[in-house]
Every structure is written in structure tokens, then in C-alpha cells.
Amino acid sequence: MSLELFLTVALNGLTVSALYFIVAIGFSLIFGLMRSVNMAHGTLFLVGAYAGVAVFYPLYDDGNAYAWIIALAAGISASAILGVVLQIVFLGWMQGQELRQTLVTIGISIIVADQLLAIFGGLSQQFYAPDILFGSVPVPFVQGGQYSTFRLFQVVVAIGVGFGLWLILQRTKLGIVVRAGVDDRAMLAAQGVNVPLISVVIFAIGAALAGLAGVIGGTAQPFGQEKDIEFLLTSLVVVIVGGMGSLPGTALGALLVGMAEQFGQSLFPAYSVMLTLLIMVAVLAFRPHGLLGRKLS
Amino acid sequence: MSDAASTSTTEVVGRSFALSSLITSAVLIALVTLPAVLPEFWTVNIFVRAMIFGIVALSLTFLAHYGGFISLAQMVPAGVAGYTIAVTVPDAIPANGFQLPYGPAVALALVLSTVAGLTIGAVAVRTREIYLLMITLAIAVSFYFFVQANVEFLNGYEGIRNVMGPDILSVPLRTPAIFYHAVLAVSVALYALVIYVSRAPLGLVLQGIRDNPRRISALGFNVALHRIVAFGLAGFIAGVGGVLLTFYNIGISPGTVSTHATISILIIAVIGGLGHPIGAFIGAFIFTIFDTFAADIYDRDRFNTLIGAVFLTIVVASPDGIIGLIKRGNALLARDRSPVSRSQTSIAP
Numbered sequence: 001m002s003l004e005l006f007l008t009v010a011l012n013g014l015t016v017s018a019l020y021f022i023v024a025i026g027f028s029l030i031f032g033l034m035r036s037v038n039m040a041h042g043t044l045f046l047v048g049a050y051a052g053v054a055v056f057y058p059l060y061d062d063g064n065a066y067a068w069i070i071a072l073a074a075g076i077s078a079s080a081i082l083g084v085v086l087q088i089v090f091l092g093w094m095q096g097q098e099l100r101q102t103l104v105t106i107g108i109s110i111i112v113a114d115q116l117l118a119i120f121g122g123l124s125q126q127f128y129a130p131d132i133l134f135g136s137v138p139v140p141f142v143q144g145g146q147y148s149t150f151r152l153f154q155v156v157v158a159i160g161v162g163f164g165l166w167l168i169l170q171r172t173k174l175g176i177v178v179r180a181g182v183d184d185r186a187m188l189a190a191q192g193v194n195v196p197l198i199s200v201v202i203f204a205i206g207a208a209l210a211g212l213a214g215v216i217g218g219t220a221q222p223f224g225q226e227k228d229i230e231f232l233l234t235s236l237v238v239v240i241v242g243g244m245g246s247l248p249g250t251a252l253g254a255l256l257v258g259m260a261e262q263f264g265q266s267l268f269p270a271y272s273v274m275l276t277l278l279i280m281v282a283v284l285a286f287r288p289h290g291l292l293g294r295k296l297s
Numbered sequence: 298m299s300d301a302a303s304t305s306t307t308e309v310v311g312r313s314f315a316l317s318s319l320i321t322s323a324v325l326i327a328l329v330t331l332p333a334v335l336p337e338f339w340t341v342n343i344f345v346r347a348m349i350f351g352i353v354a355l356s357l358t359f360l361a362h363y364g365g366f367i368s369l370a371q372m373v374p375a376g377v378a379g380y381t382i383a384v385t386v387p388d389a390i391p392a393n394g395f396q397l398p399y400g401p402a403v404a405l406a407l408v409l410s411t412v413a414g415l416t417i418g419a420v421a422v423r424t425r426e427i428y429l430l431m432i433t434l435a436i437a438v439s440f441y442f443f444v445q446a447n448v449e450f451l452n453g454y455e456g457i458r459n460v461m462g463p464d465i466l467s468v469p470l471r472t473p474a475i476f477y478h479a480v481l482a483v484s485v486a487l488y489a490l491v492i493y494v495s496r497a498p499l500g501l502v503l504q505g506i507r508d509n510p511r512r513i514s515a516l517g518f519n520v521a522l523h524r525i526v527a528f529g530l531a532g533f534i535a536g537v538g539g540v541l542l543t544f545y546n547i548g549i550s551p552g553t554v555s556t557h558a559t560i561s562i563l564i565i566a567v568i569g570g571l572g573h574p575i576g577a578f579i580g581a582f583i584f585t586i587f588d589t590f591a592a593d594i595y596d597r598d599r600f601n602t603l604i605g606a607v608f609l610t611i612v613v614a615s616p617d618g619i620i621g622l623i624k625r626g627n628a629l630l631a632r633d634r635s636p637v638s639r640s641q642t643s644i645a646p
Contacts, residue, residue: 037427107609114601233438236431273442288423
């Protein structure tokens with residue numbers, strides 16, 4: 001493997017990891033506070049992407065320069081709204097019944113995926129990046145000396161999301177409450193904090209991030225049916241490897257999974273999935289709670 | 298408890314045991330005579346398919362009820378068994394280098410599916426509940442991607458076809474009546490096996506681990522080993538289902554082990570109810586009915602919405618499935634009838 005190829009693959013790995021981080025951090029946040037595995041997280045990704053597409057094309061066809069921004073807002077809102085509905089209508093009142101919550105989210109993801117197929121059809125769709133992010137920029141030492149602007153932008157967004165969440169968790173009242181809730185939910189409620197309301201807020205943030213990832217991911221590469229399962233699986237592996245509910249853990253997990261996937265695909269394309277699985281198995285064998293996770297009570 | 302109460306409790310238990318064995322024999326006789334009464338479409342397209350899915354779901358119900366592990370990877374040992382058959386038997390297309398007659402091929406398939414089950418158990422051994430669910434889902438999806446990507450042996454996306462199945466006493470297995478009775482016999486045998494194991498030491502230890510792993514460990518049992526063995530047995534059961542499924546479909550393709558199929562097995566087990574092994578077959582029957590008649594009920598292409606709604610309704614309304622509904626119905630009836638059986642139902646889980 002030449003240096004140029006190596007750097008290109010590494011850059012691909014980094015940009016893919018960035019997207020995985022944005023998807024998985026929402027999943028991890030929701031799990032951390034509510035201990036509920038949201039199997040509909042991939043569905044929230046897809047809902048964000050399709051909601052974005054629904055508003056994007058009419059605006060884009062009229063030649064509006066801000067079409068992508070509107071699509072981004074639409075995708076984020078649609079996912080956040082669906083997440084809030086999910087939490088209020090189904091998951092909130094079964095708090096503590098983890099398996100039941102998991103099954104409910106599986107049921108919802110089946111129905112929503114099928115309805116999306118009915119509405120939008122089975123063809124792949126893609127957003128056009130806004131002009132400022134379109135095309136490529138010169139990057140030294142990579143193949144062809146050029147790299148996609150949007151995929152670099154993806155990294156910037158991921159860093160922004162990570163830093164923003166870190167600020168919220170470490171520096172705001174909401175963050176203090178959330179961190180306390182991760183440790184001891186019952187004691188937090190005893191202190192007079194409205195835990196169900198906090199749960200809805202966190203679910204909305206997590207779902208909004210999935211929607212954000214939907215539009216970002218749908219701009220970087222085409223999306224369609226089965227992407228919900230793909231991104232659910234990625235989120236699962238990332239948080240299992242990195243550690244549930246941990247922000248740095250999710251970043252590390254996303255980086256490992258993204259790099260493994262890209263290097264796997266360039267070295268032995270047919271079996272790159274197995275590499276991801278092997279990483280997960282190895283982590284589980286030595287650290288069942290993930291690399292940076294800790295044992296949750 | 299007074300003497301009178303305890304005698305009548307024994308009587309009630311004895312009567313319900315006699316009743317349940319009566320029901321079991323009646324159902325068995327009905328199932329055996331079914332091909333004489335029903336058209337082939339029903340026996341082959343509904344009952345055989347339901348029983349095969351029921352077998353795979355049975356492996357999940359076994360793990361869930363007696364061990365407390367919800368594994369989403371049960372389609373993996375089934376797929377391992379199915380692909381082993383497809384790769385080894387001579388009539389398969391595309392043909393391959395190492396060929397075996399059907400007998401040894403089936404044996405090899407079941408050994409490998411048991412090994413697959415043990416491997417899944419070993420990978421997941423330190424995890425519980427939702428972690429276990431996530432890890433097994435990840436294993437299932439990875440397996441799906443793997444068989445799809447493997448062109449060299451498994452013929453990638455297209456899979457392997459023309460696996461006609463063996464001859465039984467020089468009659469092809471594919472003869473509808475033969476196939477129906479063979480699948481029925483295998484289903485009954487596996488169901489009996491699960492019931493037997495649940496009362497054997499292995500099953501008792503598993504139920505102990507489910508309820509309190511620490512105490513079982515303190516009693517000197519190797520918890521991890523028992524869990525892995527349970528997964529091995531579940532792998533064997535799922536493997537039998539995989540072999541039959543490959544014969545039923547005259548071949549195997551990645552679609553058989555897709556995420557969709559994995560989730561379908563979960564839906565089947567949950568709809569029927571994880572509280573008793575029979576739930577797997579009840580769930581499979583309901584699933585197959587919906588699958589077959591979705592076009593008449595709602596919309597041909599919207600089967601997923603339909604079955605998803607059924608699944609969601611059951612999970613929201615009765616987390617223990619149809620079995621749970623029946624149990625609660627019985628408890629309600631019993632409560633009206635006698636005060637003794639009320640105390641009994643309140644003890645039952």
C-alpha cells in the first residue's frame with residue numbers, strides 16, 4: 001500500500017467515522033439516560049433523510065440556494081418530533097421494562113420503514129451539497145491531490161456536535177441533571193427533578209442528531225431502503241466498542257469502526273464486515289462494557 | 298394450608314394435567330390427519346412453513362424462557378446448517394468440490410450449526426439482556442453481509458439452488474404428504490426435546506441462572522459453561538429448522554438469513570409468547586397466515602406494516618404474547634369458578 005493510498009483510505013476512514021459518530025452519539029445518549037435501546041434509531045436517521053428530500057427537491061428545482069439548509073432543518077425537526085412522539089406515546093410509560101421498549105421500537109421501525117417505502121419508493125436518493133461545499137479542495141499527499149469538500153465538512157460537523165454536547169453535559173444545568181440521571185435515576189427524581197421531561201428532551205436531542213446525520217449522510221452518499229438497518233447496526237457496534245453513554249467512548253468507537261471498515265474494504269473487500277465484528281468480539285472479551293464504558297448499576 | 302384445600306389443589310393440578318395431555322393428543326391427531334382433510338395449499342404453504350419457522354423460533358423461545366437470553370442471532374445457526382447442506386449435496390447448482398450424500402450432509406450441517414450456536418454463546422457469554430440483544434443482532438447482520446459477500450463458496454447474492462432433498466424409503470422428500478409428516482414429526486420431536494431438557498438438570502440449572510446467577514454460581518455450577526451449552530442446543534434446534542427450510546425453498550440465498558428474517562423470527566416468538574415453547578409454533582402459524590393473506594387483508598405490498606402493527610399491538614397490550622392472553626383468560630375464568638384455583642393462579646407466574 002503506497003503512502004498516497006494509505007492517506008486517502010485513512011481520510012475516508014476519518015470522514016466515515018465522523019458520520020458514524022453523529023449517528024451513534026444520539027443512540028448512546030438515549031441509552032445512557034434511559035437505559036432503553038432505541039432500535040428505531042436507524043429509522044430516525046432515514047426519516048430525517050427522507051423528510052429532508054421531501055422539502056429539498058421542490059426548492060432546489062426552483063433554483064433556491066438555501067434549499068439544502070431548509071432540508072437540514074426539516075430533517076432535524078422531523079426526526080426530533082418522531083423521537084418525542086416515540087418517547088411520550090410508547091417508551092415513557094414503560095420505563096424500566098427494557099426488553100419491552102426494545103420490542104416496541106423494533107415494531108415501530110418495521111412499520112415506519114415500510115411506510116417510507118410506500119411513500120418514497122425503493123430508489124436511492126441523494127442531496128446536492130450547497131455550492132460552497134460542492135466539489136473538492138486540494139489536499140496534499142492524497143490520491144489525485146484533491147478531496148471532497150463535503151466529506152471534510154462532515155468532520156467539522158462531527159467535531160462541532162461532539163464539542164457542543166461536551167459543553168452541554170459539562171457546563172449546563174441540563175448536563176448536570178443528565179449526568180446525575182445516568183448514575184442514579186431514582187435519586188434524581190427524589191430530588192424533585194422532572195425526570196420524564198428530561199427524558200423527552202434527551203430523546204429529542206438524540207433523535208435530532210440522527211436526523212442531522214440523515215441529511216449529512218444523504219448528501220455524502222446516496223441513501224435508500226435498508227440504510228436504517230445499516231446505521232442501527234453501526235450505532236450498536238460503535239457504542240458496544242466505545243462504551244454505552246460515554247461521549248469520548250463513542251468518538252473512539254466511531255473512529256475504530258470507521259477506520260476498520262475503510263481499511264478492510266481496501267485490503268479485503270469481501271470480508272470487511274468480519275473485521276468490524278472481530279473488533280467487537282475482541283473488545284467484548286476483554287472489556288464487556290466497552291473501551292471507555294463503565295459498569296452501569 | 299388446610300387439608301381440604303391441599304387435596305383440592307392436587308385435584309385441580311391433576312385435572313389440568315389430564316386436560317392438557319388430552320388437548321395435546323387431540324391436537325396431534327388433528328395435525329396427523331390434516332393432509333386428508335385440507336387441500337395441499339394449506340398443508341404445504343401454511344402448515345409446513347409455519348412448523349419450519351416455528352422450529353427456528355422454538356430455539357429462541359427455549360433460550361428466552363429457560364435461560365432469559367433474547368438472542369437475535371438464531372437465524373445464524375439455521376443459515377450455517379442450510380448453507381452446509383447446499384454446499385455439500387451433489388444436486389446443488391452451482392456444484393462444488395466436496396460432495397456428500399444427504400445423510401452425512403445433514404449430520405455435518407447439524408454439527409456445524411451446534412458449533413455456530415456454541416460460538417455465539419461464547420461471544421455473548423459475558424453479556425446480558427439488552428447488551429446480549431445488541432450483540433446477537435450485530436452477529437446476525439454481519440453473518441448476512443458475509444454470506445452475501447462470499448461468492449467463492451456460497452455464490453454471493455444469488456445463493457445456491459436446486460437442493461432437492463433426500464429420498465425417504467426411495468420416495469422423494471418433496472412429495473407433499475411425506476414432507477408434511479416429516480416436518481411434523483421433527484417439530485414434535487424437538488418440542489418434546491425442549492420440554493425434556495427443561496426438566497433435566499441442564500434446564501433446571503438454566504432456570505436457576507435466569508432467576509439468580511450468583512446463587513447458582515455459589516452452588517458450584519459453572520454459569521458461563523451452562524449458558525454456552527444452552528446456546529449450543531439452541532443452535533442445534535435452529536440448525537434443524539435451517540436444513541428443513543433449505544429443502545422447503547429448494548436452496549438457500551442470503552435473503553434467508555437477512556435482518557428481515559432475523560426480525561421475523563423474533564416477531565414469531567414474541568407474538569406466540571416467550572412463556573412456553575408452544576408459543577413459537579402458535580406465533581409461526583399466525584405469522585404465516587398474515588404473510589400468506591396480507592394481500593387480502595390490507596395491501597399486497599404492505600405486509601410489513603401489517604405484521605409490524607400486529608407485533609406492536611401485542612407488545613404494547615400483552616408483552617407475553619398470545620400464550621399470556623390465554624393464561625390470563627384462563628385465570629379469569631378459573632377465578633369465577635372456584636376460590637381454590639384463585640390462590641393457585643396467583644402463585645403461577
